Amino acid sequence: MKKEIPLAITFISGVLLVLALFIPHKPFGNLEEIFNDWYIIVSGFTFLLGIDSLLGYNFGKLKRKEKDAPYALVLILSFFITLTWGIVEIVRTPEHNPFGPTSTFSLYFYNSIFIPLQATMFAILSFFIASAAYRAFRAKEINSALLLVSAVLVMLGRIPLGQSAAPYVITVIFLIFAVYFFAESAGVTEPKIKIAYILVALIFVALIYPLGFVYFRQHIPEFADWIMNVPQMAGKRGIMIGIALGGIAMSIRIILGIERTYMK
């Protein structure tokens, strides 16, 4: 019964919520709302479990005098100061919500500590994007090279001076490709392939003016939009369709009790 009852509850809830998607009539129509309310009530109580776990873990660190015990002490002190101050504010000014924007301490705490800390973490993201992009865009193979070229074109299309800079950037990129193919041709012994490599190098050189100085100088923002709206979007939608189908399959496995990892 320890397994059967939770499985039955899962099955009935799952089927009811699927029906609710198609039946707007009450009681089906507002089932999702009711279930969400229940979830919020239950999850509200589980925060006690969370607090218990958090404090237990950090008190344990203090007791064992671990290397990072000072951080645990900061956390415990911050927790109890915030809690005590909140209770004091409730008692002193019961008309004020201690966690609302009118409370002096909460407001000070929120604006002076919480927001700057959040902003700091978010700001770090820009540096991480640069380091991740550096690794992703290293043109070690044809796929990475294509990624690099697309990224450069999209960036040129989105920045203020992109249109003016586009011809010169394209010239550099195409010259790099031309030199690469020309250098590769030196190591090829088969005459036909050698000619093909040299031809590709010449095509890159020939395309510098019409593509870089004529087309991209005028149309780089539109081209960047095209990359984002057509090839990028096509790939993204493919992944999204897969995710949707996978999600339905997973839900059916959960409803039917095939997937039971979430329960004991």
Add this chain to the structure above:
Amino acid sequence: MKLIFLLLLGQITPIVVKAVDTPYDAGGSITVTWELDSTWLGKIGRIEIYRYSSAGVSDSLVETLYKPDTIYVDNATEDNIPYFYGVVVYADGEIFGEGRTTEPAVSSQQWFNRKRLSVLIILLVYTIFLMYFIMRARFDKNLFIRKIAGLEAIDEAVGRSTEMGRPILYVMGLGYISDIPTVASLAILKRVAFKAAEYNAQVIVPCFDPIVMVAAQETVREGFIEAGRPDLYNESDIYYLTSDQFGYAAGVDGIMVRQKPGAVFLQGYFFAEALILAETGHSIGAIQISGTTAVTQLPFFIASTDYTLIGEEMYAASAYLSRDPLSLGTIKGEDYIKMILAIIILLGALMETFSIGNHILRDFFSIF
């Protein structure tokens, strides 16, 4: 009375107003529409919508619109009561046009949302396919599923981390237990815990949500029990950190930098903190296996981690790892449906491009 007088004098333009029960809803709603002449658009200052519970009673203002809309949905009606509506258009502070419904509108609940008929049909077909493959899996135990590199690498990551004498960090992201990626992540966690127990390694799971924490504790415990090492299970290694996005990112980053895990698993639903976590993991030299269904975060994971489970691969993880024939059957059914959908999409693109079939496929799949 003044309005009627001005209307009779011909100084106010009459407007045609219609009100109907909002279709396919749970009742309590009437949709009011009216027509505006295109020459008025630049002049309109505001539009007032009035409701009358019966033809002769005094009006009550229900909404004032400050842009030239031609539709208003009144969501404050009582079912089975007839309502009349009036629309007054103002330009330069003066009444410019006015109209009233001639027929009463009555709101009611509907038993079937016909806008979602296509969803129902697709869902039924999909479920039938899945059921067929689940049944087939009972007899055919050798269903072929392609190799998923990210899942194959789990054992390697846990083994490497153990050899280095470092713990394993498992991050479940910002998802709640009601999110499917979180449930899928639990399946992967079970495998990681199983392997960690076999190798006598420590698994650290800092959680964003207390319910997820409890589920993760149970999952890790099960993994250790299945590996025959329940004595190694330490509940305090799976703990609640915070429910704040960047607080969580800072906390997990701190764990990475201080405890230097040998393997980092980023499995679940992630938002902007994804790259912060993945890059910190990379900086400490840990082998990283990521997986998410958040399409916007996938490129970051692909760039920063060693292996990535892309979208549906994450959902397939539990079936793939458990090799349970019934679960594998659903993966097989999913693949077939994907193939059929690809054909339909191609067909639809061709039909729309060459104007064949009077938009039949486009209309069928348009649910909004």
